Amino acid sequence: xxxxxxxxxxxxxxxxxxxxxxxxxxxxxxxxxxxxxxxxxxxxxxxxxxxxxxxxxxxxxxxxxxxxxxxxxxxxxxxxxxxxxxxxxxxxxxxxxxxxxxxxxxxxxxxxxxx
Amino acid sequence: xxxxxxxxxxxxxxxxxxxxxxxxxxxxxxxxxxxxxxxxxxxxxxxxxxxxxxxxxxxxxxxxxxxxxxxxxxxxxxxxxxxxxxxxxxxxxxxxxxxxxxxxxxxxxxxxx
Numbered sequence: 001x002x003x004x005x006x007x008x009x010x011x012x013x014x015x016x017x018x019x020x021x022x023x024x025x026x027x028x029x030x031x032x033x034x035x036x037x038x039x040x041x042x043x044x045x046x047x048x049x050x051x052x053x054x055x056x057x058x059x060x061x062x063x064x065x066x067x068x069x070x071x072x073x074x075x076x077x078x079x080x081x082x083x084x085x086x087x088x089x090x091x092x093x094x095x096x097x098x099x100x101x102x103x104x105x106x107x108x109x110x111x112x113x114x115x
Numbered sequence: 116x117x118x119x120x121x122x123x124x125x126x127x128x129x130x131x132x133x134x135x136x137x138x139x140x141x142x143x144x145x146x147x148x149x150x151x152x153x154x155x156x157x158x159x160x161x162x163x164x165x166x167x168x169x170x171x172x173x174x175x176x177x178x179x180x181x182x183x184x185x186x187x188x189x190x191x192x193x194x195x196x197x198x199x200x201x202x203x204x205x206x207x208x209x210x211x212x213x214x215x216x217x218x219x220x221x222x223x224x225x226x227x228x
Contacts, residue, residue, distance in 0.1 A: 004158075033215055042121075042204050042218030043159070056215055090158060092216075104216060106151075106159040 004029075004107035006091050012113045013081050021076040021110045023091030031055070031094040032074040033104060034066060038087045049074055078112075086114045117142045121205045121219030128195055128226050136190040136222045138179075138205035146207040148172075148181050148188040149216065153202045162190075162203070195226045 005024045013019050025032050031050045035043035045058035049068035063079040072093070078085055088111050092104035122137040140146065150162040150172070163172030168183035177192045188205060205219040 035216075040220075042119075042206075042220050043216070045215040045217070048215055058215065092159075103161060103164065105161070108158040 004091055004093050004105055006089075006107040006110050008110060009108070010111045010113075012115065014115050015081055015083060017081050017114075018077065018079045019081060019112060021078075021089050021091075021112070023074045023076070023093075023107060025072045025074065025091075025093035026095075026105050029093035029095050029105070030072050032068055032072065033092045033094075034074070034076045035090040035092065036060070036085075036087045037090055037109070038084075043090055046076070081114045083114050086112060088112075117146070117207060117209055117217045119205050119207055119217055119219040122222055123220070125223040125225060128224070130197055130226055130228050131194045132226075134190070134192040134195045134199075134224065136203055136205075136224070138188045138190065138219060140186050140188065140205075140207050142186075142207055142209055144209045146209045148179070149206040149208070150177070150179055150188070150190050151204045151206060151218075153204065153221070155201070159204065195224070197226045197228055200224055200226050 007022045033048040034046040037043040046060050047057040048055045052068045065077045068074045088109040090109045091107045118141045120139050147166045149164045151159045152162045163174040165172040165181040171180045179190045202221045202223045204221045206216045208214045208216050
């Protein structure tokens with residue numbers, strides 16, 4: 001069984017640019033969540049997609065947007081990058097039919113550096 | 116709102132020492148509680164979970180009991196190993212909406228031989 005994968009592993013951008021991060025959910029999972037983990041902090045919830053629709057959103061501005069595709073993979077897009085967007089971005093997926101049981105499985109993350 | 120308060124680190128222990136990492140929570144409704152572990156250079160891995168009061172989650176020698184009366188979910192291990200060195204995160208989720216996870220700030224554990 002393939003776990004959650006994310007690409008790229010590392011990324012360096014400059015302030016004001018746009019970035020797209022990608023996530024492939026674990027086989028059999030239809031819910032994808034994105035989290036931002038600043039250095040030395042716990043992850044913070046950005047948003048979740050369930051069956052290709054946004055299913056909830058944390059306290060992040062609209063320049064953070066996402067997509068989920070029919071194969072349940074997902075993208076996180078960030079526009080107008082700011083220095084504070086530098087963080088590890090984590091994708092997590094949950095199993096089909098198991099939406100109520102909370103267990104989320106995390107990918108290794110994408111380290112974004114904004115200069 | 117929903118939140119988790121976690122014992123601040125870092126924590127340094129000798130091999131075979133007893134480990135406790137404290138975690139308390141605030142939540143509306145009846146949350147599920149989790150401990151995740153992050154090894155150096157890796158993503159988060161679920162260590163254990165408990166979904167209702169008095170449940171005990173356990174895995175790899177780690178244990179935590181869901182205590183509703185004290186709103187706590189402390190992580191314990193009787194004898195730590197060098198390989199347990201990692202950052203440990205306490206988290207909760209409430210079964211409404213996105214049932215997203217709320218994480219504590221993490222506790223870095225270093226076990227020395």
